[in-house]
Amino acid sequence: MLAYIVRRLGGAIVVLIGISMVTFLITFAVPGDPARMIVGPHASMQVVEQVRHNLGLDKPLYIQYLNYMGRLLHGNLGYSYNDNLPVWTLIRQRMGNTAQLAFGGWIVELAIGIPFGLISALRHQKLSDYVVSFLATFGFSLPAFWLGMELIYNVAYKLHWFPIGGTGGIRHLVLPAVTLGIVGAAFYQRLIKASMLEVFDQDYIRTARANGVPPFRVTFHHAFRNGIIPAVTYAGMDISLLLGGVVLIEQVFNYPGVGELAYMSINNLDVPVIMATVLLAAVFVVVANFVVDILYAFIDPRITLS
Amino acid sequence: MTLQATDTLLNISNLSISFKSDDGWIRAVQDVNLQMAPGETVGLVGESGCGKSVTSLAIMGLLPRTARVEGEISLQGRNLTTLTDKELRRVRGNDVSMIFQEPMTSLNPILRIGDQIAEPLRMHAHLTSRQMSERVKELLAQVGIPNPARVMQEYPHQLSGGMRQRVMIAMAMACKPKLLIADEPTTALDVTVQAQILDLLRKLQEESGMSLLLITHDLGVVAEMCSRVTVMYAGKVVEECPVDDLYYEPEHPYTQGLLGSLPDLDKRERLRPIPGQVPPLWAMPPGCRFAPRCSRAMDICHSTEPQLLDVEPNHRVSCWLHQKGGTVS
Numbered sequence: 254m255l256a257y258i259v260r261r262l263g264g265a266i267v268v269l270i271g272i273s274m275v276t277f278l279i280t281f282a283v284p285g286d287p288a289r290m291i292v293g294p295h296a297s298m299q300v301v302e303q304v305r306h307n308l309g310l311d312k313p314l315y316i317q318y319l320n321y322m323g324r325l326l327h328g329n330l331g332y333s334y335n336d337n338l339p340v341w342t343l344i345r346q347r348m349g350n351t352a353q354l355a356f357g358g359w360i361v362e363l364a365i366g367i368p369f370g371l372i373s374a375l376r377h378q379k380l381s382d383y384v385v386s387f388l389a390t391f392g393f394s395l396p397a398f399w400l401g402m403e404l405i406y407n408v409a410y411k412l413h414w415f416p417i418g419g420t421g422g423i424r425h426l427v428l429p430a431v432t433l434g435i436v437g438a439a440f441y442q443r444l445i446k447a448s449m450l451e452v453f454d455q456d457y458i459r460t461a462r463a464n465g466v467p468p469f470r471v472t473f474h475h476a477f478r479n480g481i482i483p484a485v486t487y488a489g490m491d492i493s494l495l496l497g498g499v500v501l502i503e504q505v506f507n508y509p510g511v512g513e514l515a516y517m518s519i520n521n522l523d524v525p526v527i528m529a530t531v532l533l534a535a536v537f538v539v540v541a542n543f544v545v546d547i548l549y550a551f552i553d554p555r556i557t558l559s
Numbered sequence: 560m561t562l563q564a565t566d567t568l569l570n571i572s573n574l575s576i577s578f579k580s581d582d583g584w585i586r587a588v589q590d591v592n593l594q595m596a597p598g599e600t601v602g603l604v605g606e607s608g609c610g611k612s613v614t615s616l617a618i619m620g621l622l623p624r625t626a627r628v629e630g631e632i633s634l635q636g637r638n639l640t641t642l643t644d645k646e647l648r649r650v651r652g653n654d655v656s657m658i659f660q661e662p663m664t665s666l667n668p669i670l671r672i673g674d675q676i677a678e679p680l681r682m683h684a685h686l687t688s689r690q691m692s693e694r695v696k697e698l699l700a701q702v703g704i705p706n707p708a709r710v711m712q713e714y715p716h717q718l719s720g721g722m723r724q725r726v727m728i729a730m731a732m733a734c735k736p737k738l739l740i741a742d743e744p745t746t747a748l749d750v751t752v753q754a755q756i757l758d759l760l761r762k763l764q765e766e767s768g769m770s771l772l773l774i775t776h777d778l779g780v781v782a783e784m785c786s787r788v789t790v791m792y793a794g795k796v797v798e799e800c801p802v803d804d805l806y807y808e809p810e811h812p813y814t815q816g817l818l819g820s821l822p823d824l825d826k827r828e829r830l831r832p833i834p835g836q837v838p839p840l841w842a843m844p845p846g847c848r849f850a851p852r853c854s855r856a857m858d859i860c861h862s863t864e865p866q867l868l869d870v871e872p873n874h875r876v877s878c879w880l881h882q883k884g885g886t887v888s
Contacts, residue, residue: 457665555668
């Protein structure tokens with residue numbers, strides 16, 4: 254178990270270094286000059302050069318990268334070019350909000366996807382299967398930004414059921430989480446449907462029925478835990494999709510999270526903030542996958558962590 | 560030996576089973592008759608696809624809903640084919656239980672052995688959880704599993720194939736069934752383990768007095784275990800006789816062919832396989848279904864189906880060679 258964790262940790266570090274390099278390169282590959290962005294279009298070339306020198310942007314790229322990584326190892330994420338605050342301060346304020354939103358979106362995905370998938374499998378090729386599959390696919394086809402705006406206009410603005418945007422508790426979370434979750438629910442619906450259909454065909458289900466077990470218990474005691482295993486695997490990958498979705502949803506709902514911060518930092522070529530938000534997301538995905546692998550071992554006794 | 564109604568445990572009469580396909584109904588089993596007395600072991604023999612497993616699933620009521628079952632399956636005079644789902648569930652795992660060919664996949668991979676063996680008890684017996692756990696331990700010991708208390712806590716993947724089949728048998732025996740259906744119980748096991756499992760089945764049967772319907776393609780297993788045999792070919796019964804007759808006086812050319820395909824160490828001859836293949840269900844020949852592969856087929860065999868008739872007491876054959884209209888050779 255310990256060896257397993259150490260090995261996974263080693264792998265995670267390699268992944269994170271790779272991501273940091275790629276992100277760093279991309280921020281410099283895009284057209285635009287961070288120094289010019291900071292001082293504005295009217296500053297003289299001299300000022301731009303000065304800023305560039307102060308930030309170390311005139312050094313070779315690999316030196317810049319190593320300097321950045323060196324500071325990172327000391328827990329220093331640098332200062333935002335844009336508003337001169339420590340990046341960590343900016344992120345810390347928003348991290349909790351984003352985690353809540355991503356988690357809320359995930360819950361919505363499961364709350365829709367699992368029952369829908371079960372219905373589809375149990376009533377395979379019957380009307381309810383078609384209805385539920387259509388709804389899931391329909392939800393998946395909706396552009397998240399459009400769905401978000403529709404919800405804001407109809408549910409928040411007209412009906413006053415929920416706040417229009419911002420944060421401040423569970424009520425603020427509902428609409429963005431629903432918007433985020435509806436899109437992803439179709440994946441779980443299909444996954445659960447396919448894997449439950451497969452499980453229902455297994456010999457051990459026939460054994461259960463041969464023992465006189467009624468359908469409800471066959472479904473939930475004998476089949477469900479086997480059927481849910483692929484969904485657990487998918488949940489690990491889904492975290493990254495959710496984080497991607499968060500960037501958009503936070504914009505639409507004016508929700509102060511890391512996604513919104515990442516979006517603004519990309520617009521401003523605020524390299525330290527871009528680096529920090531991307532790395533944070535990467536850490537999150539790596540950790541989530543690790544948790545999923547451990548969960549796996551709990552659900553399926555055949556899997557041992559080694 | 561014509562069985563009296565009173566000492567018949569299982570009575571299958573004129574059982575036909577069809578499945579719906581794109582081209583209409585396909586009949587997998589036709590007009591099967593089978594009687595079993597309490598405590599008796601009957602072998603149901605035939606190649607794969609001959610309908611023997613489908614017949615056994617029909618007894619359990621485990622066929623898919625798309626299957627159509629005609630005829631009658633009675634257990635102690637009660638027709639199982641007319642029972643509601645709920646009534647049938649009270650029979651399954653209680654009066655009739657079943658073990659399957661694949662012990663590797665017949666147990667649920669994520670449930671503990673003890674939990675799985677307790678399942679029929681949970682369904683049919685009203686026991687406290689302590690009584691249940693005692694009973695499970697007792698069952699595991701009964702099927703020869705060492706250290707039952709530990710095995711109860713284990714998962715199927717921690718056991719060998721033979722051990723898993725023992726677990727399946729323990730589960731099937733949990734509610735002391737009157738009839739145990741064993742569908743190829745040893746086919747997937749090592750030869751040495753096969754003999755152990757057969758011994759175990761025989762021992763349990765002697766102790767409990769249950770009847771055993773043994774479905775197999777292995778005539779060696781039949782010789783060892785059964786008192787009577789029913790031979791099926793392409794969904795129909797072709798021969799039915801006491802087990803000794805099967806080996807010493809097989810009457811149907813198919814039965815003779817099956818025996819001829821068995822290796823015989825004393826003779827060291829080449830094996831004589833039956834030529835050709837079982838016809839597919841959707842293209843059954845109009846006459847005797849075995850006729851296209853039969854070396855002794857006559858004209859009538861290709862045009863008219865023979866009846867299953869007595870050739871001597873307790874021995875019935877469905878073959879024109881033994882019936883009026885055919886030339887007896």
